[in-house]
Amino acid sequence: MKKIITKNEKETMSLGQIIGDKCMGGEIFSLTGNLGTGKTLLSKGIAKGLNIKKNVSSPTFIILNIYKTKTKEKKIKKFIHIDAYRLSSKRDLENIGFFDFLNDEENVIVIEWGNKIKKFLPQKAKIIKIKTLSENSRELTFS
Numbered sequence: 001m002k003k004i005i006t007k008n009e010k011e012t013m014s015l016g017q018i019i020g021d022k023c024m025g026g027e028i029f030s031l032t033g034n035l036g037t038g039k040t041l042l043s044k045g046i047a048k049g050l051n052i053k054k055n056v057s058s059p060t061f062i063i064l065n066i067y068k069t070k071t072k073e074k075k076i077k078k079f080i081h082i083d084a085y086r087l088s089s090k091r092d093l094e095n096i097g098f099f100d101f102l103n104d105e106e107n108v109i110v111i112e113w114g115n116k117i118k119k120f121l122p123q124k125a126k127i128i129k130i131k132t133l134s135e136n137s138r139e140l141t142f143s
């Protein structure tokens with residue numbers, strides 16, 4: 001278990017960027033933490049690290065967003081950004097094609113509120129817990 005504390009929005013963004021840059025394809029990140037902790041911001045950073053130029057926004061109301069990546073020398077083709085807040089059943093996940101996304105190594109998947117669908121996440125999913133320490137500082141725990 002590794003803990004990192006970020007002191008401002010920019011540091012969380014940069015951390016996401018490093019994570020995205022390290023991805024090789026097939027990664028699944030489950031982000032947990034209350035509203036306003038920085039799940040979307042970290043997702044934006046990951047997208048930046050995957051060279052996505054398009055503005056990445058919170059998928060709260062639409063549940064899922066798919067972005068094409070432009071990574072060279074890597075097999076990654078898509079960044080799948082999911083908000084699982086309203087998802088709970090296997091049926092919900094089947095309806096959005098979740099299990100097909102999982103089986104595609106050309107995807108990088110980031111799930112906000114991943115704890116809501118914990119039992120459907122594969123073993124390899126990386127869990128990132130974000131906690132608010134103060135107005136501008138956050139503790140990110142990687143396990």
Ligand SMILES: Nc1ncnc2c1ncn2[C@@H]1O[C@H](COP(=O)(O)OP(=O)(O)O)[C@@H](O)[C@H]1O
Pocket residue numbers: 006007008009010011012033034035036037038039040041042058112135136137138
């Ligand atoms: N260190 C930090 N890391 C991430 N966000 C921060 C930090 N400090 C302040 N913030 C603010 O917290 C909010 C996080 O929002 P957002 O990423 O949408 O959270 P979530 O998706 O978890 O609801 C933003 O308004 C951001 O500016």
Ligand SMILES: [Mg+2]
Pocket residue numbers: 039040041058112
């Ligand atoms: Mg969010």
